[in-house]
Amino acid sequence: MKKTTFILMAIVSALFLLSWILKAGSLSGETDNYILQGFLVTFSAFLTLSVLSFLYADNPLYKFAEHLFVGVSAAFWMCMGFWTTIVQNLIPRLSDGLSKFFEQQPQPGDYNFFFFIPVILGIMLLMRLSPKGGWISRWPLAFIIGTTAGLNFVRYLRSDFIKQISNTFVPLLGTEWQGIGHFFSNLDLSASGQLVAIAANWVIFLGVFCGLIYFYFSKEHKGAFGAASKVGIWVLMLTFGASFGYTVMGRISLLVGRITFLFRDWLEIIS
Amino acid sequence: MKRQIPLMLVLVFGMFLIFQYFIPHETSEEVYEFLLDWITIIGIFAMALAIWSLFRVAVAKVRTRKENWGYSIFTLVGLFSMMIFGWTAPNGEGWGWYFVFVLSVLLSIGMLVQAMTVKSGRGLWAGLMLVFVIIAVLIGIFDNAWSFYFMSAEPLENPMFRSFFDFVLMPILATTFSLLAFFIASAAYRAFRARNLLATLLLVSALIVMLRFNPYLAPIFGDYMAKTSNWLMNVPNLAAQRAIVMGVGLGIVATALKVILGIERGYMGKG
Numbered sequence: 355m356k357k358t359t360f361i362l363m364a365i366v367s368a369l370f371l372l373s374w375i376l377k378a379g380s381l382s383g384e385t386d387n388y389i390l391q392g393f394l395v396t397f398s399a400f401l402t403l404s405v406l407s408f409l410y411a412d413n414p415l416y417k418f419a420e421h422l423f424v425g426v427s428a429a430f431w432m433c434m435g436f437w438t439t440i441v442q443n444l445i446p447r448l449s450d451g452l453s454k455f456f457e458q459q460p461q462p463g464d465y466n467f468f469f470f471i472p473v474i475l476g477i478m479l480l481m482r483l484s485p486k487g488g489w490i491s492r493w494p495l496a497f498i499i500g501t502t503a504g505l506n507f508v509r510y511l512r513s514d515f516i517k518q519i520s521n522t523f524v525p526l527l528g529t530e531w532q533g534i535g536h537f538f539s540n541l542d543l544s545a546s547g548q549l550v551a552i553a554a555n556w557v558i559f560l561g562v563f564c565g566l567i568y569f570y571f572s573k574e575h576k577g578a579f580g581a582a583s584k585v586g587i588w589v590l591m592l593t594f595g596a597s598f599g600y601t602v603m604g605r606i607s608l609l610v611g612r613i614t615f616l617f618r619d620w621l622e623i624i625s
Numbered sequence: 626m627k628r629q630i631p632l633m634l635v636l637v638f639g640m641f642l643i644f645q646y647f648i649p650h651e652t653s654e655e656v657y658e659f660l661l662d663w664i665t666i667i668g669i670f671a672m673a674l675a676i677w678s679l680f681r682v683a684v685a686k687v688r689t690r691k692e693n694w695g696y697s698i699f700t701l702v703g704l705f706s707m708m709i710f711g712w713t714a715p716n717g718e719g720w721g722w723y724f725v726f727v728l729s730v731l732l733s734i735g736m737l738v739q740a741m742t743v744k745s746g747r748g749l750w751a752g753l754m755l756v757f758v759i760i761a762v763l764i765g766i767f768d769n770a771w772s773f774y775f776m777s778a779e780p781l782e783n784p785m786f787r788s789f790f791d792f793v794l795m796p797i798l799a800t801t802f803s804l805l806a807f808f809i810a811s812a813a814y815r816a817f818r819a820r821n822l823l824a825t826l827l828l829v830s831a832l833i834v835m836l837r838f839n840p841y842l843a844p845i846f847g848d849y850m851a852k853t854s855n856w857l858m859n860v861p862n863l864a865a866q867r868a869i870v871m872g873v874g875l876g877i878v879a880t881a882l883k884v885i886l887g888i889e890r891g892y893m894g895k896g
Contacts, residue, residue: 514874
């Protein structure tokens, strides 16, 4: 280890200890587990600052947080999967006796012989660890891939294609159209008015149409087709800008959350 | 047999799930529900496989002293700590010798890895490992403040399990995502120059969406900024997103079909 890294680690450790002591002290009147709570809040602040330190450069503190995250999240999801899927969902269906052994309340009709099949497939999947029997794991994998492909085929064809087309064909004159005379005599320019609603329907219809034309590369973008493609790219640019702004705002709100944690929960500077 | 049966399985289950959608019969829907449950159950076995793989990679990194091997120790610490928290829980308010037990288990795993790594002095590390294992076993047997749980889901209520989620996982995750705010801002500085119409559209729509909640602009623009932003998100953004989603949906459907028909076989690997 380099001397500078060693000194840095020593300073960070000393600051961590100091913060832990101070935090535990400030929590001593509020909770019984103030030492543990003080450690957790300090550790959380330390991890937040470690990740933020990446803004300067990749460094040992960031790498520490990154590696810790991998281990903790893997174990977290494993435990959640075990308790919620294996114990609560699978065991009651395998046998009533096993269900009682695992202290689960079996419901009538829970038991189903066919639930032994995913267990067998799961064990077959673990054969991947065997150097000679690794090919057996392809069977459960094929089951998962085939089922997921079949599911996705129908799901995306419905939701991303048919439903989208159906929702694009909106009434271009609005749902409350009662003739041109009525429209002009009751002209309403407000955001909830008929004019804005009609304009929105036109923008949606033409936007989708022109956007699709922009993505169609089998014909040269010239003439009317080129003009439509140009409108398509305008709509796309508006979308990219709006999506960008929306994402930035989402990230900023996360940052505000972390800064609030640092200044309110850790340092107690703001209330 | 090693490749043909998996291909058949993919075809059969893929086709079944496609046709199942068009058969609105009770049995067909029951089988559909079965298959969805099966995927989740097999997924847990796959997760166990993934955790074993993570453990092997981390240990191999430590053993071979690869670059940044030291951080893999923290991955292992995070992994095993969370696993212990996920299968144990305190019986009452106090913790007893719980944390000494956790530390002993972690140290015994560390000693085991060290014994596997070093070329000389293995006996010393193995002996130390044995000492920590004995300490952990003794605490496990005689400490009544906490218990192991393999049959009922009490560990999900273990305060340490929940605290590690709240004070380790969430801060790292939220801060990592919030880091993007800085990088996006720096990218925006370079990209957002109103050089032409398209760049101007991008800039204007992003600014409107970002500034809609700005309290300093409210007296000037009233709620027009929020209304324009909402219109941008709900109308042109919707239109372009729809065009993109249709393309993506068709891509997913085409890929699913390629997998079901056995044209795409990458998931089977070699051999």
